[in-house]
Amino acid sequence: MIDIQQIREDSQEVIARYRIRNFDASDLVNRIKTLDARRRQIQQELDNTLAEANAKARQIGELFKTGKGNEAQALKSQSAELKKKSKQLQEELDAAANELQELMTNLPMLPHPSVPAGNTEADNLVVREEGEQPRLADGAKPHWELASEHGLIDFAAGTKVTGAGFPIYTGKGAALQRALIAFFLDEAGKAGYTEVQPPLLVNAASAYGTGQLPDKDGQMYRIPEDDLYLIPTSEVPVTNIFRDTILEEDVLPVKYTAYSVCFRREAGSYGKDVRGLNRLHQFDKVEIVQVVHPEKSYAALDEMVEYVAGLLQKLDLPFRVARLCGGDLGFAAALTYDMEVYSAGQKRWLEVSSISNFETYQAQRMKLRFRRAEGKNQLAHTLNGSALALPRVMAALLENNQTPDGIKIPRVLHKYTGFEYI
RNA sequence: GGAGAGGUGGCCGAGUGGUCUAAGGCGCACGCCUGGAAAGCGUGUAUCCGUCAAAAGCGGAUCAAGGGUUCGAAUCCCUUUCUCUCCGCCA
Numbered sequence: 001m002i003d004i005q006q007i008r009e010d011s012q013e014v015i016a017r018y019r020i021r022n023f024d025a026s027d028l029v030n031r032i033k034t035l036d037a038r039r040r041q042i043q044q045e046l047d048n049t050l051a052e053a054n055a056k057a058r059q060i061g062e063l064f065k066t067g068k069g070n071e072a073q074a075l076k077s078q079s080a081e082l083k084k085k086s087k088q089l090q091e092e093l094d095a096a097a098n099e100l101q102e103l104m105t106n107l108p109m110l111p112h113p114s115v116p117a118g119n120t121e122a123d124n125l126v127v128r129e130e131g132e133q134p135r136l137a138d139g140a141k142p143h144w145e146l147a148s149e150h151g152l153i154d155f156a157a158g159t160k161v162t163g164a165g166f167p168i169y170t171g172k173g174a175a176l177q178r179a180l181i182a183f184f185l186d187e188a189g190k191a192g193y194t195e196v197q198p199p200l201l202v203n204a205a206s207a208y209g210t211g212q213l214p215d216k217d218g219q220m221y222r223i224p225e226d227d228l229y230l231i232p233t234s235e236v237p238v239t240n241i242f243r244d245t246i247l248e249e250d251v252l253p254v255k256y257t258a259y260s261v262c263f264r265r266e267a268g269s270y271g272k273d274v275r276g277l278n279r280l281h282q283f284d285k286v287e288i289v290q291v292v293h294p295e296k297s298y299a300a301l302d303e304m305v306e307y308v309a310g311l312l313q314k315l316d317l318p319f320r321v322a323r324l325c326g327g328d329l330g331f332a333a334a335l336t337y338d339m340e341v342y343s344a345g346q347k348r349w350l351e352v353s354s355i356s357n358f359e360t361y362q363a364q365r366m367k368l369r370f371r372r373a374e375g376k377n378q379l380a381h382t383l384n385g386s387a388l389a390l391p392r393v394m395a396a397l398l399e400n401n402q403t404p405d406g407i408k409i410p411r412v413l414h415k416y417t418g419f420e421y422i
Numbered sequence: 423g424g425a426g427a428g429g430u431g432g433c434c435g436a437g438u439g440g441u442c443u444a445a446g447g448c449g450c451a452c453g454c455c456u457g458g459a460a461a462g463c464g465u466g467u468a469u470c471c472g473u474c475a476a477a478a479g480c481g482g483a484u485c486a487a488g489g490g491u492u493c494g495a496a497u498c499c500c501u502u503u504c505u506c507u508c509c510g511c512c513a
Binding site: 040044058060076082 | 468470471473
């Protein structure tokens, strides 16, 4: 949620900035402006009424104490009137505040000035590309064929046990998964991220805090009996550690990393995009999360991109980095970089990481602040990124490293896998 | 899942209808004292909303959450929730 102060101060500027998202906010912003003024007016009236009622109650107490009970009777009825009035005002205030909140929730984050214009993925701005795309012999295979050939993944069994999109890793496939998780966590630790193991189920307040609710309601699996949600990413539980928190300024930046299983319904997906490991309902991911001082959040974003680039270099995977255009930018993000690896068997770029600065969007919802040495408490900025999502990394590793003698495991993983070839 | 006891400020803890503007202690900050420190003494120390250009000030709200009784609720009633103890179940 954006800061309503920005709308009060310069609503035209806010509307103009939303255009980069191809979002015409003029109607919504104007309604918010009107409603905000109304809300404040009601509150003033209510506060005055309550102040009066409080004064009367004090008077009555005084009169009883000094034995003038009869005089108090008259005041009682006045007080009752005030109460009736304040109750009504309170209802009006609640209604206005709720409606305002609801409208604010419909506003996405204001995009950063560097976000390029555009509508779709095709308009994203590739800002970096490196690594050599492997030249494979004729007959190079996609990862799903390699996986079944070498007994790494049993898609059919997963479909039987659960359903499509729930693969079962077996043998060296399972070991490679475990190796990647350990490698990513160790690297994050070296880069100063504290490892955490979060719950895989979260409550509605947490899902709201990071912006999954109400916007992406249909994306999450839900446990209705307990009103809990399976996490679509560990960003949700990890960032919500700081919900309703005021941090001391000197603990910033907070840097956390977490491995978790992630669950996504991916309703409506089909076709070649979901073949093999390309898109799953359940997958593994190591996430990095930062809570930072607002003035340092873009430096932190760059640092995170650099960190993930380093992982891909170590795995010897060709990759590119794209700055998402306004039309492709997520609801909660001010600026996002997608990292894609080239997967030579499918001859496609696969997204393996998405790194975003949410500025105050999540902080506002979560009431995550820090205490300034001078002045008022202030909202912190939150960021997160995948480092990395495993399935597509696995797909690219299998496809790019296929040789007539088997699949080569990158050197950095040897100590984790215990084998160099599959 | 059953029974019982609880939830008060950063922490501990008092508080059974008006003087709660929440005692007292700890912690923290600043000052005095000191050669320096400790001790001691003094002062301060929550969050949110509104008002104001802003700060101060002022008004309102908040004693787990929500509702109720009352002129007036931390205090009484109802609901929910969480924690603890015992029992049951269990990796």
